[in-house]
Amino acid sequence: MRKIPLKLKQLQILEQRSTLGETEEKEKEKLSRGYAGELEFDKILDAYVSGLDVYHLKDFRFKNDDARDLTKVVSGSSEVQIDNVLAAGDRIYTFEVKNFAFDLIYGSKNWHFTGGSEYKDLSMQVNRQRSSLNFLIRDGGFNYEVISHLVFVNPQQTIYNMPNLKNLIVPSNMGRRLAKICVSNRYDQSSVVDYLDSRRLVKSMYDLPANVSFEALRCGVFCYRCDSTAELERVNPYKYCCSSCTKEFTVLEVILVLIDELKTLNESWEVSPARISAFSGGAVSSSTIRRYKRDGRILL
Structure with missing residues (x-):
């Protein structure tokens, strides 16, 4: 199962709990477009390998300590991330997935x-992945x-001068190529x-705490299923509802989301009943959180 990138998840939380700057937007x-493209290719590839004796590793990240691997000297890092690794036949x-919303002109070195105007050499990343994985x-x-x-998944995109x-x-x-692979x-x-x-x-090594203090965050309980910045509405003592997508949440689900958001933003932050309650804007009391903890329904 592919996990949402930590940085993207942090930005999604901050969009509801602060104001994103232009660079962050x-x-x-x-990141959203890239992740959507990876999920789309996962769906396509999973359909082709269904029922076959193959192995599919998603978002494979590793560190190559081989001193002979010159690619890490060029990149300045020995950490390598590959969208998909498939053991078949x-x-x-390996498959590096791109979900660009713009057209490109193919170039053997630099694309345009x-x-x-020049874009960059897309083959460099793929070559580094192959070399590092070989090592x-x-x-x-x-x-x-x-x-x-190198996989382009957006059907609306055109690659001009693309060789075969x-x-x-x-x-x-894609269909013909994947059928052979x-x-x-x-x-x-x-x-x-x-x-x-x-x-x-x-x-x-790139999974870092969000650049924000706890005090700067907007407290409250929000829907994680949609981008609504409106707080969840309390339906009854046991249930909340999102006014935008109508998704309903139990009190336990709300608490678990609050805990996950705190740990996502900064795993070094203390996650106590008092802090969770403050993070909820008082929507969930610390006594309720302590009771769930005592009953073993949440772990802190």
Whole structure:
């Protein structure tokens, strides 16, 4: 299961509990579009591999400590993130997903906007992923061919001058390409997949606390299913309701959301019944939270 990026989740919370600046708004839009594209490709890829003997690792993040890996010297970091790693047909495939809302002109090194200005070399990221994953796999004593792909999922986007390269996937050729890639492994590939999972980073070096103090936050209880900035309405002593999407929440669900938001914004913050109650704007009393804790229904 793919998790929402921490930075995006923080910005979604801050959108309801503070005022985002222009830079933060743009970052939230970029992250939201990227995450939506990853989910869309997950749906497509999952349909192709359904019932097959394959392994699909999503949002695979690892640290490559091999001193021979020159890609980390160039990037300034040994941490690598790959949207999708697929073990199929006894090969290892990677997919870097892009969900751009603008058209591009293909270039063997630098890509360009249709207006003529330079974008960047999209192949550099893919090449770094392939090289770093190759080092990681060899470091584990395995010998696999890693085949990397750059995937554009937005059907409204046009890539001009795009050559017929096997590692470039767009909506018009996605079906044909995935049909060839998504075949069952003939041999047991669980050992290499288990090894990769063992090297997965639980926490990224880029997962940092939100740049905000607790005192600067708008307190209250809000809907996490929609972008409404209106507080939830109290229907009765046991239930809240969102006036925008009509989603209903029990008191326990509200408390769990409050705890998750606090830990998401800054995992070093104290999460006590008193702080949760203050974070709710008094909508949930500290005595109610203590009772749920005492009954073992929440963990603090």
